Amino acid sequence: MSIRRLAALVFVVPATFGTACSDPSDDPVDYGHVDVRDGDTPGDPGTEDRVIPDTSMDMICDEQDFDLHHEIVRIMILLDQSSSMEGSRWSGATDALQALLENPAFYDMYFGLDAFPDGYPGSWTDCNSGMLPCMSCREDECGTLFPPQVAVNISYLSAPDIVAHMNDPAYPQFCTFTPLVNQLAYYDSGPGPTDAPEIYSDDSDNYLVVVSDGEDTGCYDGDPVSALRTHTANILATHGIKSIAIGFGSTGGEMASELNAIAGAGGTPFTTFLHAEDGPALAAALESIASSMITCRYVLDAVEPTADPEQVNFYLDGVVVPMDEDCTESSGAGWHWYDADHTTVEFCGTYCEQIRGGTIGTITATFGCPTILI
Numbered sequence: 001m002s003i004r005r006l007a008a009l010v011f012v013v014p015a016t017f018g019t020a021c022s023d024p025s026d027d028p029v030d031y032g033h034v035d036v037r038d039g040d041t042p043g044d045p046g047t048e049d050r051v052i053p054d055t056s057m058d059m060i061c062d063e064q065d066f067d068l069h070h071e072i073v074r075i076m077i078l079l080d081q082s083s084s085m086e087g088s089r090w091s092g093a094t095d096a097l098q099a100l101l102e103n104p105a106f107y108d109m110y111f112g113l114d115a116f117p118d119g120y121p122g123s124w125t126d127c128n129s130g131m132l133p134c135m136s137c138r139e140d141e142c143g144t145l146f147p148p149q150v151a152v153n154i155s156y157l158s159a160p161d162i163v164a165h166m167n168d169p170a171y172p173q174f175c176t177f178t179p180l181v182n183q184l185a186y187y188d189s190g191p192g193p194t195d196a197p198e199i200y201s202d203d204s205d206n207y208l209v210v211v212s213d214g215e216d217t218g219c220y221d222g223d224p225v226s227a228l229r230t231h232t233a234n235i236l237a238t239h240g241i242k243s244i245a246i247g248f249g250s251t252g253g254e255m256a257s258e259l260n261a262i263a264g265a266g267g268t269p270f271t272t273f274l275h276a277e278d279g280p281a282l283a284a285a286l287e288s289i290a291s292s293m294i295t296c297r298y299v300l301d302a303v304e305p306t307a308d309p310e311q312v313n314f315y316l317d318g319v320v321v322p323m324d325e326d327c328t329e330s331s332g333a334g335w336h337w338y339d340a341d342h343t344t345v346e347f348c349g350t351y352c353e354q355i356r357g358g359t360i361g362t363i364t365a366t367f368g369c370p371t372i373l374i
């Protein structure tokens, strides 16, 4: 038996699955321009592999498409915009955020921006009679009570506003401090849940990512390390929001202790702060953090109650993925039901790697034909 002959036998298998649920009146099946009964075409052994499975399944079974969405990940970036961020640090942070928001691997993640202290254009005049290019109002030097500059939303909607804030020449403002404690208090016991309800949603994995180039000086009278640890732990315990800390630029002394207090209580694998010396390093740190947050889980939307979970198939870029019941994100090669209610599916092994790598364009699903097993 030639290799070509073997290949033809393999390609018939999907059609056999389909026959089990076909209406006899549908036969014989029209496979379009490729006909397995004629064998394969010399010199073109790969054509059947791409065309027959999808075409035959669609035509024999009464398949119905349904929608599904990537498990939601929301990230609120708490960015230090104190005086010391002026210049190369701010431009480096701008470039890093732009790279994060343009990365195709994160296109369906949700991002928001809460830069602190708040400050606002005109505050020099209001606080200082315009005599000096400096703020002297306490609520601006250390203020964090304004709502986030950009509410958390899916990347393509929030990214333009985040980039616009970074490119606003009014920021960062002079004579501002680094109110780390105030900023975490905002999300713990402050107006966070009212002002920024999205990050408190319980339908998703939610994160605060703190980026600071300094320690909390001039804004908090108590022990900032202890206060940061307490606020971060409360935010996790009460609201389920995890926290991660990045030290930008030089991170010696008290600053390291403060950022480690956040990281240690934040509930993620990043139990100490990440150090980023400059813009490119910050971009790399943000990428590694966001990569760690991507799941390979997808949630089915509004599936009919009568839909049979044993007659479902998933496709990555149009190619069917087999079911692999005992697989995990890092083992096996297929998909499995992540929950007993059959509302969440998880892709495994190399399929998961492709999703994490951002190389998959479309993920689709159908009910109505027997599940293709590994």
Ligand SMILES: [Ca+2]
Binding pocket: 114, 115, 116, 118, 144, 145, 146, 147, 148, 149
């Ligand atoms: Ca704010």
